[in-house]
Amino acid sequence: MQSLSSICSLPEVARTPVGAEVYRGLTGLPKTLSPWLFYDERGSELFEAITELPEYYLTRTERAIFTTYADEILDAAADRKRVKMIELGAGTATKTGLLLEAAVRRQETVDYLAIDVSESALAAAQQRIESEIPGVNVISRIGDYTEGIEEIPAAGQRRMALYIGSSIGNFEPSDAVQVLRELRRRLVPGDKLLLGADRVKERSVLLRAYDDAAGVTAAFNQNVLTRINRELGANFNLRLFRHRARWNHEHSRIEMHLESLIAQHVAIPALDLEIKFGRGETIHTENSYKFTASSISSIVERAGFAMTRCWTDEHEWFGVYLATA
Ligand code: AVI
Numbered sequence: 422m423q424s425l426s427s428i429c430s431l432p433e434v435a436r437t438p439v440g441a442e443v444y445r446g447l448t449g450l451p452k453t454l455s456p457w458l459f460y461d462e463r464g465s466e467l468f469e470a471i472t473e474l475p476e477y478y479l480t481r482t483e484r485a486i487f488t489t490y491a492d493e494i495l496d497a498a499a500d501r502k503r504v505k506m507i508e509l510g511a512g513t514a515t516k517t518g519l520l521l522e523a524a525v526r527r528q529e530t531v532d533y534l535a536i537d538v539s540e541s542a543l544a545a546a547q548q549r550i551e552s553e554i555p556g557v558n559v560i561s562r563i564g565d566y567t568e569g570i571e572e573i574p575a576a577g578q579r580r581m582a583l584y585i586g587s588s589i590g591n592f593e594p595s596d597a598v599q600v601l602r603e604l605r606r607r608l609v610p611g612d613k614l615l616l617g618a619d620r621v622k623e624r625s626v627l628l629r630a631y632d633d634a635a636g637v638t639a640a641f642n643q644n645v646l647t648r649i650n651r652e653l654g655a656n657f658n659l660r661l662f663r664h665r666a667r668w669n670h671e672h673s674r675i676e677m678h679l680e681s682l683i684a685q686h687v688a689i690p691a692l693d694l695e696i697k698f699g700r701g702e703t704i705h706t707e708n709s710y711k712f713t714a715s716s717i718s719s720i721v722e723r724a725g726f727a728m729t730r731c732w733t734d735e736h737e738w739f740g741v742y743l744a745t746a
Contacts, residue, residue: 511535585617601724639664
């Protein structure tokens with residue numbers, strides 16, 4: 422715990438979200454940085470590139486599940502009512518189109534509320550969906566997670582909140598419960614949650630997905646150092662930090678780290694800091710939890726939903742779960 426006097430004497434930039442996170446993460450032990458720091462403009466482009474890599478099975482497998490089961494998912498969610506859809510962290514909403522098309526097949530028109538922190542991603546998604554899927558009424562809201570849900574009240578229809586892409590896996594399990602509990606609080610009984618979550622599988626498949634041959638995931642991980650250099654004037658030498666992906670069996674998660682190849686000091690002038698790294702010491706930058714049917718059910722149920730149905734692919738690599746509020 423830092424004393425009040427040490428907090429008060431910090432440079433101004435340490436109170437910005439990026440400055441505060443870098444200060445917290447690199448002065449603590451073990452060194453950590455929160456994964457939201459990945460997503461500057463370049464990081465978001467690199468993440469889009471990751472989703473198209475042959476080794477990164479998550480996106481295409483979830484898409485394949487939607488391609489096969491979209492009509493069944495909509496029927497199961499609807500309880501014979503009309504459906505309204507809400508997407509948390511919609512991004513460019515590419516996979517969501519398959520569900521929206523199924524909704525239009527079922528009921529001709531559908532209201533779709535897309536929530537995301539990125540204004541540009543939302544604008545692109547809105548334009549594409551409105552031009553490609555007539556019948557979808559897109560409402561977009563800039564925000565984190567659940568803000569804005571009340572803007573499309575249930576009003577006799579079934580609302581289905583989508584939280585797909587295994588984003589839930591980037592939270593600590595207790596935080597994942599909190600995020601879903603907050604969502605549950607804003608829904609009414611009978612509303613649905615459609616959750617996409619990656620499953621536990623062979624270690625080699627998981628490791629390849631987070632350490633691809635073309636080095637795109639390595640560049641995505643190292644980009645966080647470029648961001649700190651640019652925004653806080655630091656002097657990280659990217660050639661002296663190596664991308665590492667590890668499978669942590671005990672916690673059922675892939676961990677991403679940046680490993681210091683030598684003993685070195687890095688200056689972060691905007692934070693008035695000099696950070697010492699030992700050879701082999703890492704900065705832990707991300708956890709990506711992998712779930713079994715029972716571990717994901719436990720999270721969903723602790724958040725106040727009842728697990729209703731699940732769909733998977735032929736290898737059982739990815740799960741799409743429908744739960745009821
Ligand atoms: C966004 N999230 C679901 C990705 C994942 O698989 O955990 C982020 C990612 N990290 C490395 N590759 C992709």
